[in-house]
Amino acid sequence: xxxxxxxxxxxxxxxxxxxYFRYLSDLIKLDIKRISSKELSQRMGITASQIRQDLNxxxxxxxxxxxxxxxxxYDEIGKILGIDKRFSCIIIGAGNMGNALANYQNFRNRGYxxxxxxxxxxRKVGTVINDIKVYHIDDLESFVAKQHVDIxxxxxxxxxxxxxxxxxTALGIKGIWNFSPTDLKLGSDIVVENVHLSDSLMVLGxxxxxxxxxxxx
Amino acid sequence: xxxxxxxxxxxxxxxxxxxYFRYLSDLIKLDIKRISSKELSQRMGITASQIRQDLNxxxxxxxxxxxxxxxxxYDEIGKILGIDKRFSCIIIGAGNMGNALANYQNFRNRGYxxxxxxxxxxRKVGTVINDIKVYHIDDLESFVAKQHVDIxxxxxxxxxxxxxxxxxTALGIKGIWNFSPTDLKLGSDIVVENVHLSDSLMVLGxxxxxxxxxxxx
DNA sequence: TTAGAATTGACAAAAAAATAACAAAATGTT
DNA sequence: AACATTTTGTTATTTTTTTGTCAATTCTAA
Numbered sequence: 112x113x114x115x116x117x118x119x120x121x122x123x124x125x126x127x128x129x130x131y132f133r134y135l136s137d138l139i140k141l142d143i144k145r146i147s148s149k150e151l152s153q154r155m156g157i158t159a160s161q162i163r164q165d166l167n168x169x170x171x172x173x174x175x176x177x178x179x180x181x182x183x184x185y186d187e188i189g190k191i192l193g194i195d196k197r198f199s200c201i202i203i204g205a206g207n208m209g210n211a212l213a214n215y216q217n218f219r220n221r222g223y224x225x226x227x228x229x230x231x232x233x234r235k236v237g238t239v240i241n242d243i244k245v246y247h248i249d250d251l252e253s254f255v256a257k258q259h260v261d262i263x264x265x266x267x268x269x270x271x272x273x274x275x276x277x278x279x280t281a282l283g284i285k286g287i288w289n290f291s292p293t294d295l296k297l298g299s300d301i302v303v304e305n306v307h308l309s310d311s312l313m314v315l316g317x318x319x320x321x322x323x324x325x326x327x328x
Numbered sequence: 329x330x331x332x333x334x335x336x337x338x339x340x341x342x343x344x345x346x347x348y349f350r351y352l353s354d355l356i357k358l359d360i361k362r363i364s365s366k367e368l369s370q371r372m373g374i375t376a377s378q379i380r381q382d383l384n385x386x387x388x389x390x391x392x393x394x395x396x397x398x399x400x401x402y403d404e405i406g407k408i409l410g411i412d413k414r415f416s417c418i419i420i421g422a423g424n425m426g427n428a429l430a431n432y433q434n435f436r437n438r439g440y441x442x443x444x445x446x447x448x449x450x451r452k453v454g455t456v457i458n459d460i461k462v463y464h465i466d467d468l469e470s471f472v473a474k475q476h477v478d479i480x481x482x483x484x485x486x487x488x489x490x491x492x493x494x495x496x497t498a499l500g501i502k503g504i505w506n507f508s509p510t511d512l513k514l515g516s517d518i519v520v521e522n523v524h525l526s527d528s529l530m531v532l533g534x535x536x537x538x539x540x541x542x543x544x545x
Numbered sequence: 546t547t548a549g550a551a552t553t554g555a556c557a558a559a560a561a562a563a564t565a566a567c568a569a570a571a572t573g574t575t
Numbered sequence: 576a577a578c579a580t581t582t583t584g585t586t587a588t589t590t591t592t593t594t595g596t597c598a599a600t601t602c603t604a605a
Contacts (some may be wrong), residue, residue, distance in 0.1 A: 125534055129527035133509060147552060155511075159552095160594050167554060175553040176601035192530050193537050200605065207428035214424045217509070217526050222533070261536065286536040288529060292350060292434070294372075302539055304532035308523065309345035309434055312505060313409050314440070315521035317342055319412050319478065319503040322519055340562065364582060376582095377564050384584060392583040393571035 122166045127165055128192055130155070135185040147178035197222045198286075199259055203275055204266035205230035205238075208290055212264060213240040223262070227254055246273075255282045262286040269293040294311050337385045344382055345409055348371070352402040364395035412440045416476055420492055421483035422447035422455075422462050425507055429481060430457040440479070444471055465492075472499045479503040486510040515539075 134155055138146060148166075152159040166172055166179075172187050173179045176219040183200075189195065200218075202209045205228050212218070213228055228245045230236060236247045246254060254260075263279040263286060265272055279287065280301055287303045289295055295303050351372055355363060366382075369376040378452065383389055385398075389404050390396040406412065417435075419426045422445050429435070430445055445462045446451060453464045463471060471477075480496040482489055482504060489508040497518055506512055506518045509527075512520050 121591075126527070126531055128534070129524065129530045130511070132530075133511075133527075137365075149552080158594060160596090161592090163553065164593080166553090171554065173553050174601065176551050176603085178552065180356075191534070193533050194530075198533055198535070198536075202333055207431045211424035211428040211585070215525070218529060221526060223529060223532060230500075262532065285540065286532055288532055294347070294350075300539075302532060302536045304528055304535070306355065306523070306528055308344065308429075308432070309438060310343070310350075311523055312435060312440060313346045313349075313438060314343055315479065315503055315519060316410050316413075316415055317345070317408070318521070319415075319467055319519045320413070322517075323502065366582080375564060377566095378562090380583065381563080381585090388584065392575085393581050394567070395582065402599050412568065447571075 198261040200262040202228045202264045209266040264288045266290045355365040395517040417479040419445045419481045430482045481505045483507045
């Protein structure tokens with residue numbers, strides 16, 4: 112019932128956790144109290160074996176002959192993902208994507224507070240997006256000196272992102288959520304998660320064309 | 329020099345292609361004419377072996393003792409990704425994310441034309457975003473009857489997405505780029521590419537916390 | 546209370562992916 | 576022109592990931 116000690120967990124497993132979390136959240140909404148790995152596997156379209164093995168990386172949350180208690184499992188995965196802890200985030204780049212992210216209420220629910228938005232455009236500075244103030248990028252240093260920031264969300268053009276990322280790193284921010292198409296070249300003491308939308312779209316295009324061509328034959 | 333016949337290419341390889349494409353584009357901008365798998369591997373932070381093996385899934389684009397011709401390789405990967413072909417896309421959901429995507433010029437450069445935006449909110453209908461008209465969701469059927477649509481980009485709330493996805497599927501659209509946090513339950517004749525932003529952010533949070541805790545010890 | 550059914554956790558096997566190794570071919574150098 | 580160097584394409588090996596199996600445990604129902 113307690114957590115396994117220090118067996119390095121693969122990133123593939125980690126990336127599945129939010130999905131489990133979503134499905135469990137849905138089960139709670141449906142007022143389902145218990146679930147077997149078999150039934151969950153059918154809902155999620157993966158194997159029961161994988162679910163059991165994934166969950167066992169973190170400890171035995173289930174019970175033989177019974178399955179998993181939905182609410183308990185939800186809480187446990189939430190703890191693993193750190194939903195109970197809060198992160199302080201800033202958005203750099205008040206363009207369309209920055210705007211969209213600033214307006215996402217979901218992030219706050221998941222423990223991510225957006226405490227400021229930064230941009231180089233003086234016309235944007237001083238405005239407010241979803242109750243969050245827009246500051247000039249030059250005020251980033253003094254802002255970070257006053258208020259701790261865990262994560263910088265970068266929605267700046269690809270041409271600027273390396274410069275901004277260096278600045279952010281120099282200020283001691285340890286996490287970057289990068290929306291620019293450019294890969295960041297940074298040291299190993301900073302965690303970067305990329306969201307390359309164009310890449311994703313191109314993969315969709317490839318798969319779609321493959322499917323369409325395949326059905327012609 | 330010609331393409332390998334019908335050896336099924338894994339999705340892991342496909343997902344790396346856009347990244348190769350980006351790096352080659354950068355090399356062209358730097359006016360670099362040739363590159364070895366070794367040098368590219370150093371730039372990209374992966375192994376040379378992987379690059380050679382990935383590229384060989386599609387054919388021998390390199391030359392022993394020389395390496396790869398940057399421009400040629402760029403063109404070949406472009407062809408594989410179908411950059412030369414065009415896709416007709418619509419955005420469903422004219423909220424913040426829909427707006428942001430409608431304003432991305434990059435998609436058009438990559439062969440993805442956004443030909444219409446749809447929303448249920450009558451206040452949005454009739455407006456124009458980045459020269460693209462916003463229509464009422466009820467006009468989707470007649471729109472699709474007049475104009476072929478390959479891909480639907482879904483930026484609607486999670487609560488609506490299944491309903492919208494069914495409608496889209498019924499109209500014969502074969503590709504979905506899904507931005508809602510909900511997984512879509514659809515038949516196998518439709519290709520779905522998910523962009524689960526919350527999932528990505530939670531993974532960043534996990535990795536960041538792991539790093540911070542790890543350095544404490 | 547007992548027997549049968551269900552289901553996990555752990556381990557084994559299989560499959561997939563990544564990396565390494567190397568012969569073959571082209572380049573560059575003297 | 577000869578030879579050392581570079582570098583690919585391909586095959587072999589290793590590692591990682593996924594899937595399958597089953598004893599042990601708990602539940603359920605008579």
